[in-house]
Structure formats: structure tokens, C-alpha cells
Amino acid sequence: MERRDATADAAEPVIRRQFLPKVALSDLRLAPTIAAVCLAVIVIAALLAPLIAPYDPIAMNPMERLASASLTHPFGTDAYGRDVFSRTLYGARMSLIIGVGAALVAVLVGLPLGLLAGFFRLLDAVLMRVMDGLMAIPSILLAIAVVSLAGSSLWTVLVAITIPEIPRVVRLVRSVVLSAREEPYVEAAIAVGSSLPKIMWRHLMPNTLAPLIVQATYVCASAILTEAILSFLGAGIGTETPSWGNIMSEGRLYFQLKPGLIFWPGLFLSLSILAINILGDTARDVLDPRLGKKRDG
């Protein structure tokens, strides 16, 4: 309580800023820059897929199946004779929609639940038991069950991937709220007569944004990956909506003969996830509330 001088100037912040960043990749300014450029290129390619793609991604030509890479088919063709390059471009759309969608839904559902849980003890007890239960179910099994039972549309896949992520978001928001509500400025807000909703919205919610952004990037990356795994297990999106996951999954039989079928979508998938993770790490470094952390007595 009676503490050392807390007013920081000169040396202290300098030491902290240089000493604390948690992720080395971001020290090389290069990494996040490259990651951002990579991701931007992929996103633009996805958006412009109808313009760039030389073929309809679902137009098949069985007579030209499993062609090797050539000028007409830069990445070759798949078992239906569809152009893998076009499919990969369109697949970017679906995979990114799933990644971003999962992140958005997880945050939109998890944030209010977490805020409420962090503030109301009774609700907290019930909600957290349910969340614990959800967490205890291995996410991939839950996802397979949901998809296989409810049919494999984009929406069910999205829901299946997102459900297991929600408890993690709720827990994160809740823990931020629990620690933030001890902050003196929250007490100050209580003291000046601010209502609960106002305190939540104005003083607590903003604290959750930085960790949420970071968490959202991880959810995004892991959703893209989970979609691929679901496809691998036969519980992914249908072949008429190409995603990196189902392109790879359909190509896996030809792994030794036509590695391109897995390689190209896999490369895009890994690059995107890598980039998203690096950006997430960078965001964490930049937004890390611990950079200005105080020690308590």
C-alpha cells in the first residue's frame, strides 16, 4: 500500500518498454509487416476471386481430371477436373469467412456473457458451470457431432467451430472484468453515481477490447484450421463451396501422386494462419495492458 514512487518518468518506461515485449517475432519489425502484406494479398485475392480466377471453381471437366500444373491450370486440376487455382482463390473466401465469422460470433456472444458473468455472482456460478461443461467436451468431437447431425452447410460448420470457442472468450472477458472492477477508476465511477450498465459499457468493456482482439485473431486462425480438419474427417462444407479445407481433404488421396492438390491450398492456409498469428502476437505486444502494469502491495 504505502508504496514506492509510482510516478514514472525517464528511465522506468524506457526499461519496461524494451524489456517486456512478449513475442520476439514482433521485435523484427519485418515479421508483422510481411504478415500484414501476405494477409492483405490473400484477402484481396479472395475478394477479387471472380475477376482473377480463370475458371468457375465448380465447373468440372472429368476428361481433364488430375492434370499436372500447366499454363492453363497453374495449380493443376483435381479429381473432377476442376481448376485448383480457381478453387484455391474461392476457397480463400470460404476459409476467411469461417475464420472471421467464428471470431466475430465468438466475440459477439462471449463478450456480453463474460461481462454479465464478471459482474453478477449468481449468474456467474450458473454460466460458468455451463461453460466448464462446454469446455470439457473436446471441441473437434463437438464440431463433428454438430455438423454430422445438422448437415454440413456453411452455417452449421461455422456454429460447430464457434461453440467451443465461446467459453474461452467468456472466461477471458470475465477475468478481465473481475480484475478491472477492482481498479480505482471503477470505484471512482461508483462514487460519482454511475449506473451499472454505464460502468460496464464505459469503464469495463473497453478493457476487454485489447485482449479480445488478440483472442479473436487466435479464434480466427484456429477456426480456419478446424474447418480443414473437419473436412479431413468428412464433416466439412460441401464440395460445391470450395474451402482450403475441403480442397485439401479431397486432394489427400493423391498426396503422393499429385502433391499440388494439398500443397497449394495448404500453403495458402498455413500462410494465412501464420500471418494472423503473427499479427495477433503483434497486437498483443502493442495492446498488452501489462506494459503499464503496476504492482500491488
Place this chain on the structure above:
Amino acid sequence: MSIFSPASAFRPSRLVRSALLASALALGALAAGPAAAQEIRAVMHSGIRVLDPVITTAHITRNHGYMIYDTLLGMDENLKPQPQMASWTVSDDKLTYTFTLRDGLKWTDGKPVTSADCVASLKRWGERDGGAQLLFKYVKGLEPKDDKTFVMTLSQPFSYAIELMAKPSGLPTFIMPERVAKTPSSESITDYTGSGPFKFVESEFEPGVRAVYEKNEDYVPRKEPASWTAGGKVVKVDKVTWVVMPDAQTAVNAINSGEIDYLEQTPTDLLPLLEANPELTVMTLTDLGYQTMGRLNWLYPPFDKVEIRRAAMAALGQEPILAALVGNPDYQSKCGSMYGCNTPYATEAGDELIMKGPQPEVAKKMLDEAGYDGTPVVLMQPTDVGSVAPQPVVAAQLLRQAGFTVDLQPMDWQTLVTRRASQSPVAQGGWNMFFTNWIIPEVWSPINNPMLNGGGKEAAWFGWPDDPELDEMRVKFAAAETEEERKTIAADIQKHAYDVVNYIPVGEYKIPTTVSKKLSGIVKMPVPVFWNVEKSE
């Protein structure tokens, strides 16, 4: 994933637990190991879970049946019924069939096989098998006469009866002990006593993973040479282990490195990986192969109208579908016969529309004339079974080219299996179209062919055509006196079936089996069996 997959699976997708060392040195050492035990390690197309070959028509369970049970009759490679457990005589009025069991038949528990066992088994069979159900309408009596003979009496002649009892696939006439055969046909049996060439090793059974069979030392084979399911089932190895590999790639790698001896279904696309290996032979076990087909739902629009069904048939074509499904001319062929080509009843009657397809322009015109209103066609697409995944995808494109609105709905195979049984309207969980595959012996006659049943919502196969005319023709077929007469009726049936678009055959294909050169004497037939096979070292 395809435990109960349709007739075939391109990607053998079941587990295995074989496996021997990969390093060359260890390979040599281990190769010597099993020599003493004479074991065949076979990767089957699917994992076996259901051990009752009557309750299900799943092929893996049928194969299991051939291992541990003997069949009442057999069928030779000329498709002629032959005695197996029993020989038979038919009375002149064609109404009384007398079966006489051969000597030396014994259950694995040591008791002799009696006529009562056969009668009980046939009755259970009669409750489940489609053709048998038809037959049993005319069975007045089925009684043991003494320990070795029993008599079946009919109310009217059913000359196809013996062929039905000798058929190698669908539900063959596996004979079980009476106490087992008394199990209601809606419940699985739990006692696996058989009288077949192999014994089931229950203690080593892992559902979905592995099944182990030992030679039945007490089995007395017939003296004739083995031919299809007829002749002597002489077992020349000590043990057969069935395993499953969920990943085709893994299975191909495993047989390439000598970890297994037998790969029942090899994806044709992966043949290049195997053909160079001098240790292996790639073969097809039968010239009959598989029929792949599409079925339309007669109950709801748009396929409640025959004109629109015909338009759909015109829109489809065998070539593009086979190309996507197989993609190897050696293993695929166009075929317009609903009974399969290379079969006794093969005919071209009425097949013009499908054989000329795809004809998008013709189909479009037919659609216009039929007044198609754009009702979407819900086409179910299984995503997890390689042998049925591509057909709907190609079909969707072809139908769209002809002006159909297609809603291609991906789902796992088991969902499809569940959903195709739904007679509800499309919006309430119903469907309009799906594809599946059959081995030719399952469709090779109007009686066997499950689709050729016009019984409507109560009795017909999924799609439920209400077609009394068809059923009358089938009865005529069964009662026909001569083979010539039957062939004519069969052609008429097919013509009629094409006219009303009962179903749409979209081609035939064969699946190569890869076998280690150490194995010899493999019986070539549509069902993979392990008698007569020798293993050398």
C-alpha cells in the same frame, strides 16, 4: 466411416491393425515369422461391426457370413445354381422342392447340422430378403422331413426359387443353428456358431477395427473344385485377419511396404503407386463389377411427373460420371442394362436416352414441354464415402446445364441413409434424388434388383414408385417356365422401367484388388472369399 457404405468403397476407409516392420532388415526377419502361422492379413473395404448377415445387407457382414457359415446352395462361375450344403429335387408340378443335406456337416460346437437348422434359417432369410419375401408369398410349407431332408411346398410355381436361394450376394442363404435362427429378424444374433470353412475368433474381435478367423479343422469341403460359391471350400491357411485402414493412402503404403497381403479395394487413381512393385499383383476379382445408379423420389415434385424424370435422365450421361468416379478406362464401362452387362438377362431395351446422354438441349426441351416450374431438386451428396461422393456432384452440374434448379446438399453417408428413408416432403426432411452402387449379382435379375419393385410407399425401395404393372411383370418373370421366356420378360421389364424412369443406371465399374505375390489360388468372384488361397513364403 463407411461401415454400411453402399456396395463399394473406393477409398477403403476402415482401420487395420496389421503392421510389420518397415526397415528392410526387419522385414526379412518378420517375413519368416508368420510363415509358421500361415496368416493372411487383408485390408477390407470397411470395418465390420454387425455380425448378423441377415439383419443387414452390408457387404462386409455378408463377407463375414461366407467365412463362418456355409450356404444351402452355391452358384458357379457360369451363374448356375449348384449344391453346396444340400442338393435338391423339384417335383414335376414345380410345387414341391426337396432338399437333402450332404454328409459331414457339423457346427463348430460339434453338433451335426440338421434340416431343422436349415428350415429356421430359411424362414429368417425369408423375412429379410427382398426376393425371398416375394418367394415366401407362395410358400405353403417349409418343414423338416427327417434329420437330413426338408421339403418346401409352393402354392404356385416359382421357377426362380433355386436361383434365389443360390444367389451369392444380397442375402445369401447362410445356414445357422436353429437356436440362433430363431432370433427375431429385427434383432442381431449374439451366438456366432457356424458350420463354414472358418471359425470366428470372438476374443480377438474389435468392432470396426479387426476380425480374426481361424481355419475350421472340422469342415468337410465338397469334392468339386472351387467355383464361385460352389465347389470345395478348401482352407489352405491357418488364419485370416481382416483389418481396416481409414485412409486409402495409408492402406496403399502398407501393402507397398509388405505390411499387409491383400487390399480388397484399391483406388484406381493410386494404381501407379502399386503397379511398379514386383511383389504385388493388381487384379479384378470379377468381370461383373458394380453398377452405379441414381434414384428419383416419385412422391414429390418435380420427379412425381414422369416427363420430368425423363428429362432428368436425358440430362445425365454415363461418361462424365464414370470419368469423375473412376477416371480409368480399364475399370469403367458404359452399360445400359439394368441387370448389368455380362449377365444372363443383359439387354439394351429402352436404354437409348441414358446411353446417348448427356443431352442438355434435348433435356431442356423436355423440361419445357413438361412445364417444369423451377422446383429445386434436392440432391443428397455424401461427403465421406469416396465411391458415392462424385456422382451427385457431376449430376448436379449436368442437371443444371439442362435447366434444372439443383440444391446439392452435402452430408455424411449415414445421414443420407437415414434421410433417404424419409417419405416426408422435401421441406420437411425429404429428398428428390440420390446415388448409390450395387454389385451386379444384386441387380442381375428383375427379382433380385431391389429397385424394380413397384410397391409404392409401403413396399417399394426408397423413391417409392407406385407401379403395379411392374410388379405384375415380375411375378410373370418368376413363374416363367423357360430361360428364353424369362429373358423376354426381363427385357420388357427394363423397357418399362426406362419408360417410367424407375431408376437411372449411370455406368459400371470394377475395383481392382491388390494382392501380394505370396498369395495364390484366389477364387475370382464378386465376393471376396479366402478359401482355396495359399500363402507361400
Place this chain on the structure above:
Amino acid sequence: MGAARNTDAAAAAEGDVLVVENLVVETTGRNPVRIIDDVSLTVAPGETVCLVGESGSGKSVTSLATMGLLPKGALAARSGRILVEGEDVLSARPSRLRQMRATRMSMIFQEPMTALNPVLSVEAQLDEVLSAHGSMNAADRRSRIREILSLVHLPDVERMCGSFPHQLSGGQRQRVMIAMALVLEPKLLIADEPTTALDVTTQKQILKLIAEIQERLGTSVLFITHDMGVVADIADRVYVMRHGKLVESGRIDTILTKPERDYTRDLLTAVPALSPRAARRATSKETVLETSELGMVYGRASLFRKREGTVAAEKVDLRLTRGRTLGIVGESGSGKSTVARCVMRLIDPTSGSIRLRGQEIAGLSRSALRPWRKRIQMIFQDPNRSLNPRLTVGDSITEGPINYGTPKSEARERARQLLQLVGLPADAIDRHPHQFSGGQRQRIAIARALAMEPDVLVADEAVSALDVSVQAQVLDLLDDIQKRLGVALLFITHDLRVAAQICDDVAVMQRGKVVEYGPTAEVLGNPQQAYTRELIEAAPGRHWDFPNFRPMPGAEAPLQNSPGG
């Protein structure tokens, strides 16, 4: 020791234990910032040298550099030498540096709780020093550990050995730290604010212990502190640092009586006098805040755990009239903050009553309390945390008035006036808290409290986190505001000097109870309770009247750091 004290800095002899010559420390990276700029200092054998400065002066960095502990990759010594017993720390190889640590120079830190490894037992932490630096066998190490632990006057040594840091009190932890630093009897002990985190009474004991051990072992001490009181009590010589540069150095008496530099003078004049302020005439008789029998018990039995609650406050009776300042003083854990938070209804008291202008508020529901909230406002200890960093100053100040229906434009206008009132420019309203220094932020916090036009201001350690010079300004501001607005002030502090300077009345709390309560002059001038006397006696530098550069009138031993006690 007398001899040592006569040594002058300029005449640093060959035998100095520590010689720092022209030390320059910079941040690493592309744009180096100079943290320590050309600092030289010496410490003679047996001498106690104080390094004084406010936060950011570089005093801690200097001590870390001496240990060779500058954070790698963040700070680096660019030039100069640091000789410990003649051997240069800066040029020593890492392995040699490791050997020198604990054998030649040792260090103790501000916070013994975090400086001790929480997961290792006391014995393990001492033992590893011995095994890292010598070939003592296990039995010798065992007996040496017990020997040094008794030397630092720890009770029940055997039990101490098996204890973990969290099981010890703050003072005991610091004793363990000292034992650990001295177990190999190094010539130089660097103490970096070793008593800042401790209560005054504990601080006194630790200072006494250091002096005692120093005497016994002949250790030299480099003592880093911001507290002039401590300096006056223990130093032989003093170095004053500011912004990384040496401002002034000299013998303690010289510095205290005749400081040459303005900065040193400011530093000294800012130290509040321990003598109570002159009594003010009461301007009003109106009681604005009154507690009776106030009690707070934390953590009573829950469903699964039955345990006694912790009594944080018990039967607290206080009364505050308009325009007056009531101080609550006490050590940590005395319950003074609990009382403040109860009065604010930030926590709900478990018994007793709180009357705000006659209205009982202890039992009011959240909504019933609302109209009364604005009557009483609080200033928190740490201005960095009491202002939401994401809101502009204006948003923070106007939040309260807007809650009570003041139109936004009006509230902002009022906020501008308030900012000027607390000595900040009106245009500060659109800036964010991080653009202000600690003292300025505390001013903003005061403006926020005043925006509610409260009758009572509760200041909970409101100046404890500030440097002395800033502290003095904020205290002046509070005094000024009270005069102008007539607000009553409930002032919670651990610092008797601050209390003496600002309070009309003082309540001394110990273990949740008010032990002595009365006018400041009486309580501090003529304490009746032993505990109050103990507190007063423990206040460092109480014999010195810093603002006037002279000993306290009547103090016998003007400058006596009297290590022997």
C-alpha cells in the same frame, strides 16, 4: 566509524570499497537515451553513503550497474568504471562477476516479498548462496545458515529455515534478505530503498539492524532512498541525484544545514515538518459526517469453508465538521482504508452507522444511496489508476454531474473552471490522463471529486504515491480548496508528517480500532497512548527540521544517526 565519516568525497582514498568513476549508462537501441550521466561516487570502508533522489533520478540504475545487473538488452554502461575493492565490475567476465556477487558486494531490495523466491524455503535460498560460492559441506552450511539467521535477530531460527516467504511478516522477510546478502560477509552492501515498503515501526527496526550489522562486520553501505528522514538518521555522506546527474554531495551535516544547490534546498523544504499545524478556529459547528460503532468483518463462513472473519474495523466513532480536516493515521492493516471505503459505501459495513449530514447511509440500498453519493467524494492513492486511461480528462470530470442530470455543456464549462481551480489549464479538458505527470493527475482527480460539489472529501493516501516536492504542492492545493469551498476532508495517511501538516484532528488506528483520537496538536504533541508514541518515535528524521535546515527545537542529539540505537 568516526574516522570514516571524516573522509571527504574529494579525498577518496585508495582503500575505498566502492569507486564509481564517470559512469554513463544509456538505453540500448537505435536512439539511446542517457539514463546516468557522468556519475562518480565513492564509499569508504565501514561508511554509510546515501544516494538520494526522486523517482527517475537514476539512483536505482546506479546501484544495479554496481552489481552488474543492468537489464540485458535494455540498458548498458557506455563509459566509466565501477571498482569494487579495486576490481572493475564493468569489464569483469560474467563468471568472475558471478563470483564477486555475494562475496564482495551484495544487494537488498525494496520489496522483500517479491525479492525472495516465493516457492523456495528460506533455508534453500540461503543455502544456494553458500553452495554457489564455496566448498562448505552440508553440515557447515547448515550451521552457518542458522548463525546468520540469529545474527539478524530472527526468532525461532529452526522454524524460519523451513518457512516460505509468504509465511513471514514484512520485517522478517527483509531480515532474511539481509541475512542472505551478508552470509558471505561482503565488504559492500547496496540497499535499494530497503524500508520503503515497510511500516515506520518496522522500518526503524530494520535500519537499526543494518547499522548493528555494519558495526559488527565492518560492511560499507550504499543506501538508496528518497526519504530525507531516513537519510538524516543514517547517512555519513550523501549524494543527491536528479535526472541521472549528480547534483550535490557532501557530509550529511553539510547537506542538511547548508545545501548549496537549489534542488537540494527544494527537496529539504518539501519535507513536511513533524510538528502539528497551528490549530485553526472552527468555522462551522455543522457535523457533515459521523460514524458510530462502525464495524467491518471480511470473509465470513461460506458454504464449504467455515472460518473466522477478519475484523478490519471495529467500533469506529468519528465526527467531521464542515471545513475541517480529520486525519486517520495508522500502519498497514490498521483498518484506516477500510473505514474510508465504508464511509464511501464502496464496501458495505457489517455493523454500525454512518450519518452523512444527519442521514443514515450505512443501510441504504443502491438506489436509495444515489442522491447521497454526490455529497461525499473520494480521492484515491494512485492517480495513474484512479483515472480511466481511455477517457479524456473532461469525460472523467463530467461523468458524475451528468449522472445527476447536469447538461453536458454546462458540466464541461464547470470542468474547465475546476481545472483552473486545481491549477491546470482549462484546455486540459480534451487530453488523456497519460499526458500528465503524477501530480497533475492527482489534481485532475481532485477536480473530478469537486465537480460533484461534495460536502466531504475522502482522501485515501492521496499523496503517498507522489514525490515529496509534488506531495507538498498537492497538500497545499487541498488546503487551499478547503479554505475556498469549505469542504470537510477525511484524510487517510500512514505518514505522520503529512497528517501533522494538514489535519485539525487525528484518529490513530491500530488493528481496526481507534486507539487515540483528538486535536492534532494534542495527539501528536502529547500522545497518551503507547502506540501513538511508538509511531511518533519511529518516524525517521524526527529530530530534524528540514524546511528550516536545523535540528528540531529541543532535540538533543541533532544529527545522530546513532547506529547503536
Place this chain on the structure above:
Amino acid sequence: MLGAAPTDFIAARQFFMLAYIARRILASVPVLVVVALFVFLLLRLTPGDPAAILAGDMATPEQLERIRESLGLNEPLASQFLTWIGQLLSGDFGRSLISHTPVLTLIGQRLEPTLSLAIVTMLITLLLSIPMGVVAAWRHGSLTDNAVMAMSVLGFSIPVFVTGYILIQIFAIDLRLFPVQGFKSIGSGVGPFLSRIVLPAFTLATIYIALIARMTRAAMLEVLDEDYVRTARAKGLSERVVLFRHALRNAAVPILTVVGTGFALMISGVVVTESVFNIPGLGRLTVDAILARDYPVIQALILLTSGIYVVINLLIDISYAFMDPRIRY
């Protein structure tokens, strides 16, 4: 922990520990009930008919109805749930609808491969990831650090099945060092066991290593910034002692926590790895059961994995006490 802690302290700790374990076990009951109810409803309220799956291609509507009846699927939902819970409480997990094998037998057959895979994976992971994380944190900002971090981010970015295929191609097919697939019980010899488990375990470990190396690094960075690490250095201790004795022990709690929550991640990986390497384990069993709508098997398996998850996390929470004497329960 060195030194003799006072016996009363130890006794009190043991008492609180036992009380804590009891409380935690009680607290896990509602979690498992939530799981049970959730899984049950998920399975029953969505389409899927085990009877159709069981009967195969040629069944008629009437035959299906009879099979449904005999499987008990026509009972009301509530009574099905109560029956199931009742059976569970008496230790009966039921029988597979499809193979009619007792669920416990099925699980028993598949337990060993999965357990072996999980344990070997865990060993590989801990042996590699913790030193990696420690070194990365120690050499923070260096090339080593960047390399470790890059590897671990990469570990997150490649789907498990791709990793598996690549490892098989290189080590089993090209170099012929290992068999391409399969599982051998450790009872049949350590050599055959290891030769088959190494590749899948490495495949599975890639994600896990990534996760734990990252967490170790972050926790170590946090801890290396602590005063007691500075104290340890000020005492002249070697870096190895500083890192592993002082820092790592203090960083253990968050690392252990991730080891526990990462278990869920491993389960996902197990399902895929078992497919790629053809290991007949619980992962495949679950997927197959889901696809076959084999309700009793799915229910038991998900309950089992959830139970294991709960137990592992309980064990980890208890282990905190051994890492950190401050933690009391």
C-alpha cells in the same frame, strides 16, 4: 522443498488439500451433468436413425420400424434419458446399437493405443517444449528466440494431417526408418511399440509443442522480470540455476494450466492422427460412432473424455500446490 516444514503446517495443508479435492470432485458433478444432458439432447433432437444405418441398403420401411422398436428408440426422450442416467449410475454404459458389444468393452479395446499415443506425445512435448521456451525467454529477442517462436507459430499453422503425411513420406516411405502405419501394444516389445508410435506422437506433438513452448516462454518472460530473479542473480548464482530453479518453478503454474487445457487440443489431434496412422484408438471410435449414430457409444465416449479432461485439470490444480507453497486450498 528443503528444510523441515513445521508439522502443523503440513497437516493443515493436507487437510485443506483433501477438503479441496472433495470439493472439486463435487463441483465436477454439475459439469458432467451439463455435458451429459447437452450430448444427449444434441444427439436426440437432430436427425439420424441408427436403425436405417444398421439395416443396410435393402430394408423396407416396415423392417426399419421393427428394428427401431427393438432398439428402444421409440421410447419418449425423457424416459430414454432417465434410463441412460440410471444405467450410468449403476456402472452400466450400455451396448453399441450397431455391434451390440458392451460400450465398456469397446472402450477397453481402444484405450491402450490412445493412451500410449497421448503419453508418448506428452513426453516428447514436455522434453522439447519446455527447454525451448526457457531458452527462448532467456535469449529474448535473439535469433534463437525468433527461431523457436517461428517454429511454434508454424506448428499452429499446419493441419495435423498434412504434418502426418509429410512425416510418413520422409521417414517411413523415403527413409524406411519406421512402418507407415499401425499400432503394437507395448506388451509385444518396446522396439515394435516405439517404431510405430514415434511418428504419430511427433505429428501430434507439433501443435502441443507450439502451445507449450509459447506459454513457457511467456511465463518465463514474466517471471524473469521478477525481483527474485534479480535477487538470484545478485547472489551470484549461475544462469542455469537462475533459470531452472528460480524462474521455471515460478512459471510452472501457467505452464501446467496450459498443459491441462491443451489436453482438449490434443484430443482433436488424436482423432486425426489416429486416422492418418491407422491407430485403432478412441478418437476413431468416437468419429465412427458419431457417423453411425451409435448413441450409447457417443454418449459414453464424450462423457469419458470430458471426465478425463476434468480429472486432468483437477490433478493439475492439485499439482500447483507442489509447485507453489503459497497456494492453499
